[in-house]
Amino acid sequence: xxxxxxxxxxxxxxxxxxxxxxxxxxxxxxxxxxxxxxxxxxxxxxxxxxxxxxxxxxxxxxxxxxxxxxxxxxxxxxxxxxxxxxxxxxxxxxxxxxxxxxxxxxxxxxxxxxxxxxxxxxxxxxxxxxxxxxxxxxxxxxxxxxxxxxxxxxxxxxxxxxxxxxxxxxxxxxxxxxxxxxxxxxxxxxxxxxxxxxxxxxxxxxxxxxxxxxxxxxxxxxxxxxxxxxxxxxxxxxxxxxxxxxxxxxxxxxxxxxxxxxxxx
Amino acid sequence: xxxxxxxxxxxxxxxxxxxxxxxxxxxxxxxxxxxxxxxxxxxxxxxxxxxxxxxxxxxxxxxxxxxxxxxxxxxxxxxxxxxxxxxxxxxxxxxxxxxxxxxxxxxxxxxxxxxxxxxxxxxxxx
Amino acid sequence: xxxxxxxxxxxxxxxxxxxxxxxxxxxxxxxxxxxxxxxxxxxxxxxxxxxxxxxxxxxxxxxxxxxxxxxxxxxxxxxxxxxxxxxxxxxxxxxxxxxxxxxxxxxxxxxxxxxxxxxxxxxxxxxxxxxxxxxxxxxxxxxxxxxxxxxxxxxxxxxxxxxxxxxxxxxxxxxxxxxxxxxxxxxxxxxxxxxxxxxxxxxxxxxxxxxxxxxxxxxxxxxxxxxxxxxxxxxxxxxxxxxxxxxxxxxxxxxxxxxxxxxxxxxxxxxxxxxxxxxxxxxxx
Numbered sequence: 001x002x003x004x005x006x007x008x009x010x011x012x013x014x015x016x017x018x019x020x021x022x023x024x025x026x027x028x029x030x031x032x033x034x035x036x037x038x039x040x041x042x043x044x045x046x047x048x049x050x051x052x053x054x055x056x057x058x059x060x061x062x063x064x065x066x067x068x069x070x071x072x073x074x075x076x077x078x079x080x081x082x083x084x085x086x087x088x089x090x091x092x093x094x095x096x097x098x099x100x101x102x103x104x105x106x107x108x109x110x111x112x113x114x115x116x117x118x119x120x121x122x123x124x125x126x127x128x129x130x131x132x133x134x135x136x137x138x139x140x141x142x143x144x145x146x147x148x149x150x151x152x153x154x155x156x157x158x159x160x161x162x163x164x165x166x167x168x169x170x171x172x173x174x175x176x177x178x179x180x181x182x183x184x185x186x187x188x189x190x191x192x193x194x195x196x197x198x199x200x201x202x203x204x205x206x207x208x209x210x211x212x213x214x215x216x217x218x219x220x221x222x223x224x225x226x227x228x229x230x231x232x233x234x235x236x237x238x239x240x241x242x243x244x245x246x247x248x249x250x251x252x253x254x255x256x257x258x259x260x261x262x263x264x265x
Numbered sequence: 266x267x268x269x270x271x272x273x274x275x276x277x278x279x280x281x282x283x284x285x286x287x288x289x290x291x292x293x294x295x296x297x298x299x300x301x302x303x304x305x306x307x308x309x310x311x312x313x314x315x316x317x318x319x320x321x322x323x324x325x326x327x328x329x330x331x332x333x334x335x336x337x338x339x340x341x342x343x344x345x346x347x348x349x350x351x352x353x354x355x356x357x358x359x360x361x362x363x364x365x366x367x368x369x370x371x372x373x374x375x376x377x378x379x380x381x382x383x384x385x386x387x388x389x390x391x
Numbered sequence: 392x393x394x395x396x397x398x399x400x401x402x403x404x405x406x407x408x409x410x411x412x413x414x415x416x417x418x419x420x421x422x423x424x425x426x427x428x429x430x431x432x433x434x435x436x437x438x439x440x441x442x443x444x445x446x447x448x449x450x451x452x453x454x455x456x457x458x459x460x461x462x463x464x465x466x467x468x469x470x471x472x473x474x475x476x477x478x479x480x481x482x483x484x485x486x487x488x489x490x491x492x493x494x495x496x497x498x499x500x501x502x503x504x505x506x507x508x509x510x511x512x513x514x515x516x517x518x519x520x521x522x523x524x525x526x527x528x529x530x531x532x533x534x535x536x537x538x539x540x541x542x543x544x545x546x547x548x549x550x551x552x553x554x555x556x557x558x559x560x561x562x563x564x565x566x567x568x569x570x571x572x573x574x575x576x577x578x579x580x581x582x583x584x585x586x587x588x589x590x591x592x593x594x595x596x597x598x599x600x601x602x603x604x605x606x607x608x609x610x611x612x613x614x615x616x617x618x619x620x621x622x623x624x625x626x627x628x629x630x631x632x633x634x635x636x637x638x639x640x641x642x643x644x645x646x647x648x649x650x651x652x653x654x655x656x657x658x659x660x661x662x663x664x665x666x667x668x669x670x671x672x673x674x675x676x
Contacts (some may be wrong), residue, residue: 012602115623350574361654370392372568
């Protein structure tokens with residue numbers, strides 16, 4: 001059973017992430033711990049010591065728990081959670097990072113709505129939380145059904161990392177999985193290339209997955225602009241790849257993809 | 266007997282539809298009952314006959330098409346008007362093959378549906 | 392649903408007759424084909440012929456011999472009415488109306504007047520591409536109709552396969568009628584719906600609890616099995632986004648009286664939007 005940390009707040013992104021996570025549980029053996037971070041300003045945090053601080057923290061924790069319960073009730077989801085919601089008090093990224101390391105989660109999930117600005121996505125995935133997380137990070141951008149996943153390969157993708165992380169998470173998954181090897185081409189139409197264009201790395205990757213008992217559906221090599229390719233991927237319910245190391249066409253592709261993206265490292 | 270009001274049942278899972286239609290039809294002298302859950306409406310048509318039934322197509326539980334079949338089998342003289350936000354030629358044709366009086370795609374103006382109801386009323390009185 | 396289809400004798404009107412027929416037949420709509428002549432003295436027979444020809448194409452574009460419309464075996468005559476002339480078609484019980492109308496006067500004004508007097512739900516109008524004009528008419532006729540009509544207006548510049556409807560819906564104010572109009576288009580084109588949310592420095596823009604309203608709209612569509620996607624766009628980037636997004640599908644912009652988009656877009660937005668669009672634009676009201 002995979003142990004996933006699902007971060008929730010009372011907003012649209014969280015309501016989508018919550019519903020998506022529950023759909024994901026139909027395709028993956030996964031259980032979620034709901035988490036919520038209260039980030040009080042520094043002045044208030046240092047306002048008291050001893051029992052005063054303890055009472056103040058208990059009040060905040062209680063409010064946080066109610067926030068998560070309210071969201072779960074509003075969304076009427078029926079998936080199973082591991083115990084009560086975890087309420088963290090402090091810096092959003094730091095608290096989550098500590099929790100991920102300390103409590104040995106295997107997947108981090110949060111909602112983050114798709115935007116037209118690539119920098120928003122870049123800033124998210126280069127944040128301290130994303131850079132230093134020990135787990136794959138699943139960013140839920142829209143509400144879709146994860147019945148079909150796609151492994152996004154191409155320049156800069158560390159296939160050994162992608163393969164091993166993917167197998168850890170998805171070896172018992174019931175969704176179908178395709179491979180898309182992406183080649184950047186800004187001019188012209190989207191083109192399907194011969195699979196040999198993916199080179200020996202693609203073949204090795206396919207072989208590694210099949211040797212580990214994973215049945216891959218389609219394997220395709222595509223060239224096109226990031227926007228065109230992202231549009232093509234909207235038929236999937238999950239895109240899985242490694243973190244892009246820098247601002248690149250693949251980063252642009254991942255920023256444009258409207259479906260949830262799982263980043264491995 | 267001529268004083269008897271024409272009875273209309275409206276079934277649409279979007280409450281706003283009934284909210285718009287009910288006062289306007291009551292003002293025109295119709296006796297109107299509204300439902301948002303198809304199973305509740307089904308229960309009601311088993312209790313009594315209506316002159317006219319207006320139903321949405323796409324609903325949770327019993328679909329509008331199934332509801333119409335139930336209405337027609339229970340009370341063949343009831344005129345059924347389909348209203349739908351997701352119209353296609355196929356659904357319209359299927360509705361007519363099952364004996365619907367008319368088929369209206371949303372959005373529509375109150376005047377448009379009022380005309381259709383009036384024609385349905387005239388037919389049911391013949 | 393009632394549809395007004397404004398036409399002239401040019402290709403941009405003629406070439407979209409089958410599309411107008413598809414929309415009308417699938418929504419089981421009453422439709423009026425309207426053209427305008429300048430003089431009010433006497434029926435312009437050329438205009439009447441154009442309407443008859445368009446009607447023939449309209450009916451022949453619908454599978455099953457024009458059903459649910461009535462196809463007369465003889466050419467349609469016109470009779471004078473207060474606003475101009477109207478075709479005298481026969482009728483058949485259960486058929487929907489396909490009326491021919493000729494009004495006299497200024498073309499823009501008469502299309503707008505007919506839209507309001509006839510209580511239509513939608514005006515369909517073609518436009519030349521890329522300049523978006525009507526021949527021999529005042530500048531920007533399609534844009535002016537879209538701006539001033541009381542109901543929704545679909546401007547078709549070029550017919551393209553549409554897999555996506557991009558909706559600037561202003562979730563806090565949008566009317567039920569507009570949501571329903573989108574449903575019909577999504578159903579007709581079997582398209583996905585991309586919902587644009589506007590963001591500012593304080594998050595999503597709009598009145599009240601915008602996030603909850605947007606969630607409601609998303610729930611509304613997902614409950615109806617429509618693939619709906621949310622994309623956030625910063626207010627200041629909206630115009631650029633709209634110009635570029637219109638390449639990918641039909642742009643649908645809610646421009647009702649209380650629309651935030653109507654306030655946010657620069658004054659000539661509708662004109663710019665339609666002019667820059669490479670396919671169709673639906674102005675919702």
